[in-house]
Amino acid sequence: MLPNGVSLGRMQGPLAALASISPHFTGAVRVNGPSGTGFLLVQGGNPYAAAFEDTARDLLLSGDKAYSHLLDQSSLNYELIAYTAEETEAARETVREMGCQVSKDGAKLAVRNGTRGVDGLEQVARQPGVIAVSVFHEGFALQSLGTADFEQVAAIAEDLLRAGTRITADMAMGDLSQMILETPAGKLIIAPYGDLSLCILAKPDANLGLIRLSIRGIQDRPA
Structure with missing residues (x-):
């Protein structure tokens, strides 16, 4: 449902480290296993949508709850997908229909590992x-x-x-x-x-x- 974008590579580690790796990243962070699958959408370093399916607990999280859950994980397997401006707009339209937007308050959650920057x-x-x-x-x-x-x-x-x-x-x-x-x-x-x-x-x-x-x-x- 989300745009394909361009893959920048797969990584393993805390999601919070993304702010150090690419503080102005625009695109999708696709999370895959072992505890579940999901995504985080970011524009200019600011998260605006998130969803995660916890297969171990048979739990579906969205928005602020999904973003908070992803940040709390000490290590994740994820892929960075870069979006163009057109792809970002298409992604925003998709998540509006899904109802998994991250609120302004949710976006202010502490990003422990990324605060020091590159x-x-x-x-x-x-x-x-x-x-x-x-x-x-x-x-x-x-x-x-x-x-x-x-x-x-x-x-x-x-x-x-x-x-x-x-x-x-x-x-x-x-x-x-x-x-x-x-x-x-x-x-x-x-x-x-x-x-x-x-x-x-x-x-x-x-x-x-x-x-x-x-x-x-x-x-x-x-x-």
């Missing part, structure tokens, strides 16, 4: 010596800037971050802010980033002080 990643990527930077969640790279294959290391990087967190807790060192792996070929910095995690690849001669300061700057940014 500008923080760009701030880190601009530091001298930085080759690439990625934000990841549950072992999956959500967005990357620069040239590096973070898909191969995201899961291991997250495991290292968790191990470092346990070590600092056991040694009463306080909260972990960053981890640094260094070889003659380069440096890899892993750091918590709200509900997400950061991974930065840098050249051997990169100024770690500047990079660490830029990371702290976006970590401390209010959500």
